Amino acid sequence: MPVNLDKVAHWKADIALSVDMYNDWFMRFAPVAFRNTRIKAAQDVEEALKATDGLRNIQPSLLRLHPEVLPTLRMSTCPPLAVDRLIGLSGVTPSLVKTMELTKRPPARMNEATLNLQLAKVAAIIARLADPDIFVWLGRSQAPAPDELHRAATIVADRLCGAVANPIIRNAQEKRQLAAIKAWLEARGYVQLAGSDGVRFNAMKPGTFSFRLNVPVKLEGGVQQVNIPVDAVIMPKTAQLGELPIFFEAKSAGDFTNTNKRRKEEAVKMAQLRANYGPSVRFNLFLCGYFDGGYLGYEATEGIDWVWEHRIDDLAFFGI
Template sequence: MTANRDKPDRWKQDITLSVDMYNDWFIHFAPEVYRSTRIQTVKDVEKTFKATNNLTNIGIDLLKAKPSALPSLRMSTSPPLAVDRLIGLAGVSSNLVRTMEKHNRLPMRMAQHELDSELKKVSHIIKKMTDPDVFVWLERGDDPSEQELYRAATIVADRLCGTVANPIIRNAQEKRQLAKIDEWLTASGYKHLPTGEATQYDKLQPGTYLFRLNIPVTQGKSSKTVFISIDVVVMPKIAKDGELPLFIEAKSAGDFTNVNKRRKEEAMKVNQLRRTYGHNVRYILFLCGYFDSGYLGYEAAEGIDWVWEHRINDFKNVGL
């Protein structure tokens, strides 16, 4: 039983409907996320300004005392620096920069002399590239006015907001998709098993499902076992003894570029499942957003089927 992978004649229309659905959700949801994120981000940037004496003191001691300032400092340069670009320009350890960015702290095992040397390089790049059109008081050599400080803080905050808001939007979209699946399965007579009630894919009873289940698979040509997370695992009501459940992955995208970078992830995951459990594995994508014919063709060639969120009843066509 297939839902959409063998129906290329309707892919174009489905792509259009899916893009429209995502855009409608984004227009109604994103402004609220952006506003709340921007307010908090401006406050964080202002704290960085205060800690650095309005960017006149960006030295080793400051970076040690306030590693969380690094994202604001990266966005204070001209042009703003991505994490990888800062690492490359400064010629420093990626572990140092990523630890400061993700965990707001310094690496625990880095020797003191090495840490000082690396932070000095980071400080040098940021001071050298600080945006003179934003921080106009630096060239003047005097104190900024309140208006200049606020203007600079909002500019830096706006630069940060794209990277800060996007993960929030992705997480919200994923929760919404899972809620839609939950609603559909419940309405179709399936029982949701809370976390902890069932932990093994092969112990599910027909007509039950759960979220976020780790499935053991064999990695590569070795016999090493690793676990991969599946968004939704459903045992069809008509399942026979020994039958595998249906594995569902929720996928959303706000542009066409990123999906073609990610399409190999699904192929890798399904191949691990097939290598471990055989070709009877049923792996379905639940799609909403910008998935073009190139992406769909790639997944279809890998034997992966999908259900569009705008036509969620297609789950009936895959045995649910």
């Protein structure tokens, strides 16, 4: 039985309440999440600066052993360099920089001589464009003073965090949403299963739940198998033998535009789950933030139901 997808008359009021809840959370907690990330980023930047002698000695060996410093180095130039701009200026193979940025390791198939040559080109561009207004010690013989090093690290950390502000906020919001689900379930006697215990979604006992659980599916053609991560997997206390758990995807958004751009993602995920496990799959959303009538209508048409976080007790209507 539908819980919210067919209650069109209530959508407008719920959207307003959800936006208010998100904005209230953002004003109170988002700056803290951003600030904590910036502190950690500044520490990492300072270590990178020490390892490169304040950007005066950027060795290919450092980039090879610690590719995670590459975003820091990109944000240390004037102007800061986007990934594609760094590739264009250095003339290196695009897969080199993109692999290092995404996986935090060099391309596995690139031989060592080629890798060192290309990393040397990247290092040369960084050294040439290093921002002298931030790294005030460049061009002088003395090493940077501790306060100069810390100040420069903070500036670069601000640049790094500014480039990834939305993911920082989104990750903090997701943690809060899952914490809300956890508190609600445990208050009703449910027991959390840790994903590290090798939990299988179709072998969960009634009255248990798990977060960020991988559900294996075979893609179209039935050859390639991939794992679909699901934010919350709940096995109702009343579940019968062989019954599938209920899936919930935690979704938050700080604007209406982004949600409508990505509204097909949930439909694709549900279609893959049902293609593998049958029409009885129950895939739903846990929403907080800017989800307008266009988004809700699309999901409802696809048969996807939802629970608003500001009315979390609606979880009970799913038989939980």
